[in-house]
Structure formats: C-alpha cells, structure tokens
Amino acid sequence: MLIRTGYDICYETDIATPMMAMLSVHPSRDEDLRTPHRIVATPDVPMHDYRDAFGNICTRLTVPAGGLTLRCDFTVEDSGLPDPIAADAVQHRVEDLPDDVIVYLLGSRYCETDRLSDAAWSLFGHIPGGWERAQAIVSFTHHHIEFGYHHARPTKTAWDAYQEKQGVCRDFAHLAITLCRCMNIPARYCTGYLGDIGIDPIPGPMDFSAWFDVYLGGAWYTFDARHNKPRIGRILMARGRDATDTALTTTFGPARLVGFDVHTAEVPHPG
Structure with missing residues (x-):
C-alpha cells in the first residue's frame, strides 16, 4: 500500500533561536519512499542534516526572530501487514x-x-x-x-x-x-x-x-x-x-509552538 503523510509545524520566537529537529523518516525506510522527502521552512533558512549515535537523521537550523513554519509532505510504500507476532521468541541471557x-x-x-x-x-x-x-x-x-x-x-x-x-x-x-x-x-x-x-x-x-x-x-x-x-x-x-x-524538536532558547498539524492516510488505488 501507499501512504501519504507529512506535517505543518509552526513556532514563534522573539529572537533568533537555534533548533534541532528529528522530523525526517528514519533511514531504514529510505528505500520505501515513493516521492522525495524534503523539509521546507518558511521563511527559507539554512538547514543541514547529520546522523546521531542511534542512526536518526537530525536537522539543524535557526528559527529567525518572529518564527517559522516547517512543512513536509511525501508518499511512502508499506507492506500493509500488521506488526509481526513471534510468540516463540526467546529471551536472551x-x-x-x-x-x-x-x-x-x-x-x-x-x-x-x-x-x-x-x-x-x-x-x-x-x-x-x-x-x-x-x-x-x-x-x-x-x-x-x-x-x-x-x-x-x-x-x-x-x-x-x-x-x-x-x-x-x-x-x-x-x-x-x-x-x-x-x-x-x-x-x-x-x-x-x-x-x-x-x-x-x-x-x-x-x-x-x-x-x-x-x-x-x-x-x-x-x-x-x-x-x-x-x-x-x-x-x-x-x-x-x-x-x-527522539524529541521532534529541541529549541535552544524560548520558542512557542503555535501550529501543529500531522496527516497520514492510505492513498486509494485508482478506479
């Protein structure tokens, strides 16, 4: 199945405030992306990614005075299967x-x-x-x-x-x-x-x-x-x-979350 998902997240700040965001899909799902995954900031600000010690993608940016909105919208392919059950899985010493x-x-x-x-x-x-x-x-x-x-x-x-x-x-x-x-x-x-x-x-x-x-x-x-x-x-x-x-966003200074919208839905098959 195909799933379309993404978010609009808006912050207000009084002064320029550094931020770290974990709003990217985990690298283990990169091969399942069917449209580009890109975080868009409004207003446009410089951003760069790095991978942390747990393998997560972290995005660094600075929220300008006044604030900004982070948006993302993408489609990912999924097996459509529920979480697996392994009733005989043993506990290790x-x-x-x-x-x-x-x-x-x-x-x-x-x-x-x-x-x-x-x-x-x-x-x-x-x-x-x-x-x-x-x-x-x-x-x-x-x-x-x-x-x-x-x-x-x-x-x-x-x-x-x-x-x-x-x-x-x-x-x-x-x-x-x-x-x-x-x-x-x-x-x-x-x-x-x-x-x-x-x-x-x-x-x-x-x-x-x-x-x-x-x-x-x-x-x-x-x-x-x-x-x-x-x-x-x-x-x-x-x-x-x-x-x-795994914090979605970490701000290094005062910031107010004023908008938060997440969407996730299966893409219907044509016809």
Missing part, C-alpha cells in the same frame, strides 16, 4: 546479548529502572521469559494507564506514569520500556507516524505516535502499549533510549 543492545537495558532520563525494579519483578517474575513476558508487560501497561492528551507534560517519567496511572502514548511507551528493562528484556523507544489504517477511524486530530521495540530471539520486535494490538502502517522517524533521544 544478559551475558549473551550483543554489545550494542546492552544500552537498552540501562535506566535513562524517562525510564527509571531503579525505581520500578521491585514492582516489575513482583508483577512479572513468575511469567516465563520471552514473548509471553513482554506481552504481559504491554497488557499491564495498557490497562494501568488512562489515555488523555490533557494528562501530558514534558517532565513525566515512567515512574510518574506508574504512580499517576494517566498519560499519553509516550508515557505508555516509557512505562512498558522500563518494566521490560527491569526484567532484562532490552527495549528501545520509537516515534513516528501511525494513522488509523486498518481500524475504525479515530476521532480527533492526527498526531505523531510513540511505541517501542524489544529484543527477543535475536531480532527487534514492535510493541505498542497504548493500543495493545498489532497495527498497520507505522512509519518510523527516530528511536533511542527514551523521548530524550
């Missing part, structure tokens, strides 16, 4: 994990493994390791947190979400990631596009989404604690330890 995977067992800014370790082992220690344990963590998180945009705040951590039982998609991801890491299942945070393809239309404005990957059976598999079921049409933008590594 920590000593057998690849070196580049170990970092996804460690605590991070929003994922306080030290604060949730006891709770995790109490809740999931009796469940066999591997897919069954990972799915149990996802199901617990899905039912433990009440979703609502009004519950969002940039400082909320996995521990906060566990205590408050409220949050948005990134809070579902942070809590599930932390519980997985506490149980020695490597888990990494992901952000990108996820429209309502293959499900009943979702009321309300489109947004970017957060999910996570776990390392089982020698491969990374996608899980989504907010929705708790395989979905169609994920388009990855960035991944890392938590939302710190």
Whole structure:
C-alpha cells in the first residue's frame, strides 16, 4: 500500500533561536519512499542534516526572530501487514546479548529502572521469559494507564506514569520500556507516524505516535502499549533510549509552538 503523510509545524520566537529537529523518516525506510522527502521552512533558512549515535537523521537550523513554519509532505510504500507476532521468541541471557543492545537495558532520563525494579519483578517474575513476558508487560501497561492528551507534560517519567496511572502514548511507551528493562528484556523507544489504517477511524486530530521495540530471539520486535494490538502502517522517524533521544524538536532558547498539524492516510488505488 501507499501512504501519504507529512506535517505543518509552526513556532514563534522573539529572537533568533537555534533548533534541532528529528522530523525526517528514519533511514531504514529510505528505500520505501515513493516521492522525495524534503523539509521546507518558511521563511527559507539554512538547514543541514547529520546522523546521531542511534542512526536518526537530525536537522539543524535557526528559527529567525518572529518564527517559522516547517512543512513536509511525501508518499511512502508499506507492506500493509500488521506488526509481526513471534510468540516463540526467546529471551536472551544478559551475558549473551550483543554489545550494542546492552544500552537498552540501562535506566535513562524517562525510564527509571531503579525505581520500578521491585514492582516489575513482583508483577512479572513468575511469567516465563520471552514473548509471553513482554506481552504481559504491554497488557499491564495498557490497562494501568488512562489515555488523555490533557494528562501530558514534558517532565513525566515512567515512574510518574506508574504512580499517576494517566498519560499519553509516550508515557505508555516509557512505562512498558522500563518494566521490560527491569526484567532484562532490552527495549528501545520509537516515534513516528501511525494513522488509523486498518481500524475504525479515530476521532480527533492526527498526531505523531510513540511505541517501542524489544529484543527477543535475536531480532527487534514492535510493541505498542497504548493500543495493545498489532497495527498497520507505522512509519518510523527516530528511536533511542527514551523521548530524550527522539524529541521532534529541541529549541535552544524560548520558542512557542503555535501550529501543529500531522496527516497520514492510505492513498486509494485508482478506479
């Protein structure tokens, strides 16, 4: 299937303010692009990209005094298949994990493994390791947190979400990631596009989404604690330890978000 997606994001600033943006499709999806992917700034300002330590594309620019709008619109090809299920995927012993995977067992800014370790082992220690344990963590998180945009705040951590039982998609991801890491299942945070393809239309404005990957059976598999079921049409933008590594935009000075529109839809076949 073909999916058309993109965004219009507008910031206001009083003075020229440097910005780093992670608004590009992840390089792992480059071969699926069917139209050019290009970020357009209005007014036009110099921009350049670099690849960070996690393989994400980061764009550097300076928002001029007054502000600017960032736009992108492109089409990507997708398999049309839901997230794969590998019920027999095993959990590796920590000593057998690849070196580049170990970092996804460690605590991070929003994922306080030290604060949730006891709770995790109490809740999931009796469940066999591997897919069954990972799915149990996802199901617990899905039912433990009440979703609502009004519950969002940039400082909320996995521990906060566990205590408050409220949050948005990134809070579902942070809590599930932390519980997985506490149980020695490597888990990494992901952000990108996820429209309502293959499900009943979702009321309300489109947004970017957060999910996570776990390392089982020698491969990374996608899980989504907010929705708790395989979905169609994920388009990855960035991944890392938590939302710190994948922030859509980071401004190095005061800036006000005054416009935010994201679109994602399947392109209908002609005729």
